[in-house]
Amino acid sequence: MAGAAGPGESSERRYSREVAAPRIEVRPYLPAHLGRILSIERACFAGEAYTGELFRHFYEACSDLFLTAFRDGRIVGYSITCARGHSAEIVSIAVDPTHQRDGAGSALLAYSINRLRRSHCQELHLMVRASDRGAIGFYRGFGFVAGETVDAYYRDGAAGLRMERAI
Numbered sequence: 001m002a003g004a005a006g007p008g009e010s011s012e013r014r015y016s017r018e019v020a021a022p023r024i025e026v027r028p029y030l031p032a033h034l035g036r037i038l039s040i041e042r043a044c045f046a047g048e049a050y051t052g053e054l055f056r057h058f059y060e061a062c063s064d065l066f067l068t069a070f071r072d073g074r075i076v077g078y079s080i081t082c083a084r085g086h087s088a089e090i091v092s093i094a095v096d097p098t099h100q101r102d103g104a105g106s107a108l109l110a111y112s113i114n115r116l117r118r119s120h121c122q123e124l125h126l127m128v129r130a131s132d133r134g135a136i137g138f139y140r141g142f143g144f145v146a147g148e149t150v151d152a153y154y155r156d157g158a159a160g161l162r163m164e165r166a167i
């Protein structure tokens, strides 16, 4: 019957974007990737970009889901997700502006969600600029729903929007 869970499948909803684009390869982050990650970070976030020191911190604290996305052997994006107990947070995700809308962000998020599911994590959340319609649309495509808005969440005074979904 259409829509029913097949043998061995969970009946929980899967979003189509959780099937990653095959041309994108997701690998664990390695310190050798830092230079390229920093240049993607600056291209995406300019004055709000994380520093090398902060990336080193996340490599220590959240290495399980600190990921890089490769296309044709070149790093095109990264994501950092930190899990604590049954809850996890997407700390950052960014794709080289010249490679956006090509599936790398989806591949990183799909990989993270699948890993969190296997580790029995129950909830995933993040903060996004409340004005960032592109990123909010990206997360909605993965089933995230908007929660509270936090005034002056970012250093430049912009509001943040919490988004969350079950795993």
Ligand SMILES: CC(C)(COP(=O)(O)OP(=O)(O)OC[C@H]1O[C@@H](n2cnc3c(N)ncnc32)[C@H](O)[C@@H]1OP(=O)(O)O)[C@@H](O)C(=O)NCCC(=O)NCCS
Pocket: 044, 093, 094, 095, 096, 099, 100, 101, 102, 103, 104, 105, 106, 107, 126, 127, 128, 129, 132, 133, 134, 135, 137, 138, 139, 141
């Ligand atoms: C948000 C981001 C990570 C998405 O990565 P990506 O590789 O470009 O996303 P994908 O190609 O996997 O896009 C999947 C879908 O998300 C939606 N989407 C992604 N970017 C979008 C945008 N700018 N505007 C509208 N929809 C968007 C689309 O539905 C897209 O599917 P489509 O291209 O078939 O229409 C990337 O745009 C990025 O790095 N942005 C700058 C940094 C940033 O804002 N990070 C998030 C901070 S919370």
